[in-house]
Amino acid sequence: MNKLVTIKNDKPVTSSLQVAKIFDKNHRDVLKAVDDLKKGVAQNFADLFYEGQYTHPQNKQKYRIFYMTKDGFSLLAMGFSGKKAIKFKLEYIDAFNKMEQQIQNGGFNVPTSMSEALRLAADQQDRIEQMKPKVLFANAVETSDSSILVGELAKLISQNGVDIGAGRLFKWMRSNGYLISGNRSDRNLPTQKSMDLKIFEIKERTYNNPDGSVRVTRTPKVTGKGQTYFVNKFLKGIQ
Known part of the structure; x- marks a missing residue:
């Protein structure tokens, strides 16, 4: 469960457990926040969140977990405040955007940590900058x-x-x-x-x-x- 953004059903998602870890929150509180959101976005909830289970690595018991899309994460993170929270929100959304871009380009590497996701985003931007002159100038040249x-x-x-x-x-x-x-x-x-x-x-x-x-x-x-x-x-x- 250490992946910042992963792929499920061909879509980039993150998990409530990962959000709790990154934002230093109790997982129960994150689950409750998602449950509360369900009351307000009942019709669209399935497009933003879906519930699953994970096995705890220590006691081997199964617990609830929510997976969420970028829009679901954005809606959930609206309630998080503080300077660190803002930083993490931006980094999360950037990781989502880069993952979506890689999927659209026909391939992707799933980042396994926040530092890897940021490095992946930087590498992607470098490739875009390197390709820009060639695209502007025309590939045939x-x-x-x-x-x-x-x-x-x-x-x-x-x-x-x-x-x-x-x-x-x-x-x-x-x-x-x-x-x-x-x-x-x-x-x-x-x-x-x-x-x-x-x-x-x-x-x-x-x-x-x-x-x-x-x-x-x-x-x-x-x-x-x-x-x-x-x-x-x-x-x-x-x-």
């Missing part, structure tokens, strides 16, 4: 074989809420060592650092001039990996 111009990358970054144009993006890339700077013929071409990271490639095109000479142009283009790399940076506020 990660494996895309197509590269784009720096100006097109600026538009993508702007579409994700960061105000930046092509000129400022070129300047930022030169200042941060991704593109070559200075007044030289290879200005705005990828640096060795960028090529090693495989976030840029150089596209060469050959033109035949009217006089018979050949002109070669070299254009920096951002690879699929580079697009994700730069969008992540700007969405994290690294500018």
Whole structure:
């Protein structure tokens, strides 16, 4: 009975025994509080609470226990007061929310203690934050074989809420060592650092001039990996 939130009938629930333990109350008093609630929410009681039995680990006798959904817990906990009570309420509801979210995502790990539930919630939030740039940017970019111009990358970054144009993006890339700077013929071409990271490639095109000479142009283009790399940076506020 040491689980903060568990699964019964495919729903996240907690128990009256666990609530009594966490809120430092006598289990009899928690049972009475639930019985009192039944009088006021008779029609909806079965959606919030259902009664069961548990075996006491010491005397091996069976005793009453209530299992409750998040809404049932919220209704019960309304009567609990004090700073610690408020803290526990928030932690409990957060654990319920994370459990529901994991079930909706197709899988879950049941937390076995309050510290594990809080750690689970923190881990889940980290995963959400890590995935956010990829979701905003579109899943296809990660494996895309197509590269784009720096100006097109600026538009993508702007579409994700960061105000930046092509000129400022070129300047930022030169200042941060991704593109070559200075007044030289290879200005705005990828640096060795960028090529090693495989976030840029150089596209060469050959033109035949009217006089018979050949002109070669070299254009920096951002690879699929580079697009994700730069969008992540700007969405994290690294500018």
